[in-house]
Amino acid sequence: MQQDPSSMLRSLCSMPPTVGSSQIALQRGLLGDLVFITSLLRPLAQRFAIISDTCVASLYGEALAASLAAESLAVALLTFPTGERQKTRATKERLEDQLLDLGYGSDSCIIALGGGVVTDLAGFLAATYCRGLPLVLIPTSLMAMVDASIGGKTAVNTPHGKNMVGALHAPRWILIDPALLATLPLRERRAGMVELIKHGLIASADLFALLEREGESLLMGQPQLLDQAIWESSLLKSAIVAGEELRPGSRHLLNFGHTIGHALECATHYALSHGEAVAFGLLVESYLACAAGLLPPAEATRIYRLLSPYLPPHTPTCSLAALLEAMALDKKAAGGRPRFVLIEGIGSACSFDGRYCTPLDEALIRDGLAWGWEQCAQANKQFS
Numbered sequence: 040m041q042q043d044p045s046s047m048l049r050s051l052c053s054m055p056p057t058v059g060s061s062q063i064a065l066q067r068g069l070l071g072d073l074v075f076i077t078s079l080l081r082p083l084a085q086r087f088a089i090i091s092d093t094c095v096a097s098l099y100g101e102a103l104a105a106s107l108a109a110e111s112l113a114v115a116l117l118t119f120p121t122g123e124r125q126k127t128r129a130t131k132e133r134l135e136d137q138l139l140d141l142g143y144g145s146d147s148c149i150i151a152l153g154g155g156v157v158t159d160l161a162g163f164l165a166a167t168y169c170r171g172l173p174l175v176l177i178p179t180s181l182m183a184m185v186d187a188s189i190g191g192k193t194a195v196n197t198p199h200g201k202n203m204v205g206a207l208h209a210p211r212w213i214l215i216d217p218a219l220l221a222t223l224p225l226r227e228r229r230a231g232m233v234e235l236i237k238h239g240l241i242a243s244a245d246l247f248a249l250l251e252r253e254g255e256s257l258l259m260g261q262p263q264l265l266d267q268a269i270w271e272s273s274l275l276k277s278a279i280v281a282g283e284e285l286r287p288g289s290r291h292l293l294n295f296g297h298t299i300g301h302a303l304e305c306a307t308h309y310a311l312s313h314g315e316a317v318a319f320g321l322l323v324e325s326y327l328a329c330a331a332g333l334l335p336p337a338e339a340t341r342i343y344r345l346l347s348p349y350l351p352p353h354t355p356t357c358s359l360a361a362l363l364e365a366m367a368l369d370k371k372a373a374g375g376r377p378r379f380v381l382i383e384g385i386g387s388a389c390s391f392d393g394r395y396c397t398p399l400d401e402a403l404i405r406d407g408l409a410w411g412w413e414q415c416a417q418a419n420k421q422f423s
């Protein structure tokens with residue numbers, strides 16, 4: 040496998056058999072390489088549906104649909120309004136009805152073009168439409184490039200919680216064109232940085248150190264660094280997903296920061312971005328690991344320092360009770376008790392008798408959340 044992203048074209052990465060087999064291609068300008076794109080699409084289906092949100096559709100979707108049509112591919116562009124609140128069963132149903140009206144059948148392929156909301160929702164649609172269609176993901180946000188597009192997880196939210204209804208459905212191709220990030224707003228780039236930090240924390244001290252050294256350049260879109268970080272992160276996530284075969288439950292590692300992060304998103308009705316909520320989750324779950332005597336305080340301090348600029352821009356307005364209730368619904372919860380992924384050092388997660396998550400005393404969780412609120416308030420004073 041070619042490892043250098045600057046010279047690396049269409050590198051292949053095998054995904055685990057449990058979620059099928061996906062190939063990742065990363066190249067600046069990839070979306071304009073129609074010879075390559077049509078050559079990989081043609082064998083997949085007779086017709087293609089590009090699914091995108093309205094923002095990404097106007098930036099890239101309409102042009103892509105026109106280019107594919109000009110290459111004689113049968114293609115439709117379907118859109119839904121932008122935002123996490125649209126990641127619902129209702130949106131999925133509307134899109135399915137449109138496809139049915141267009142007469143799309145099992146000879147079709149879904150192309151998800153957008154951020155994590157689009158890849159999750161269109162991926163779930165592909166998993167169930169005609170009992171499963173081939174799926175191609177073209178992630179356009181940093182979050183989707185480094186995380187959401189990798190691993191085959193698809194889902195929609197319900198009023199009861201994040202990602203509560205979904206399926207594992209591996210895309211055939213994940214086409215990453217980092218040049219698309221040029222139009223991504225800063226708030227969204229910051230959200231993607233948070234998942235990069237998470238990958239560093241659970242699996243790569245080197246990635247974490249790169250983020251400490253070069254975080255600002257990465258955020259500003261320095262091309263070589265950005266391509267390298269996206270590539271490393273997608274390989275890390277692929278490896279963790281693949282490891283599930285050997286060590287069941289190891290996929291839970293990817294949920295570090297998310298027991299609290301998802302609960303915070305849900306309890307604030309998605310007023311915060313996924314990245315902001317997860318930054319808070321990573322902060323507090325690192326605190327919990329430190330308080331439990333697992334994570335050395337010096338490493339915890341480095342983590343707090345790196346995360347501070349990514350915390351929610353205002354102290355979240357939800358009650359502690361609402362947060363605890365949402366946590367009890369987390370998919371890792373057992374017997375109504377939330378379980379947490381904990382780290383024992385930067386780049387290394389704890390195993391609890393072969394499991395990668397553990398329940399904690401509610402008093403400790405409450406203490407951690409109160410401490411997290413306080414850190415948020417201080418960071419907001421510092422960075423406002």
Ligand SMILES: NC(=O)c1ccc[n+]([C@@H]2O[C@H](COP(=O)([O-])OP(=O)(O)OC[C@H]3O[C@@H](n4cnc5c(N)ncnc54)[C@H](O)[C@@H]3O)[C@@H](O)[C@H]2O)c1
Pocket residue numbers: 092094095098121122123126153154155156157159179180181182183186187188189190191192193202219220221222223224227230313314
């Ligand atoms: N399936 C997984 O394994 C997984 C992993 C991580 C996150 N996720 C999910 O991903 C979602 C968050 O993803 P996200 O942060 O990408 O949110 P998003 O899809 O809402 O995108 C964020 C915003 O950026 C805009 N955008 C996207 N690409 C753009 C571009 N190139 N230029 C300009 N604007 C652009 C979108 O229109 C949107 O307004 C959450 O629902 C989360 O649960 C899933």
Ligand SMILES: [Zn+2]
Pocket residue numbers: 186234297313317
């Ligand atoms: Zn996430």
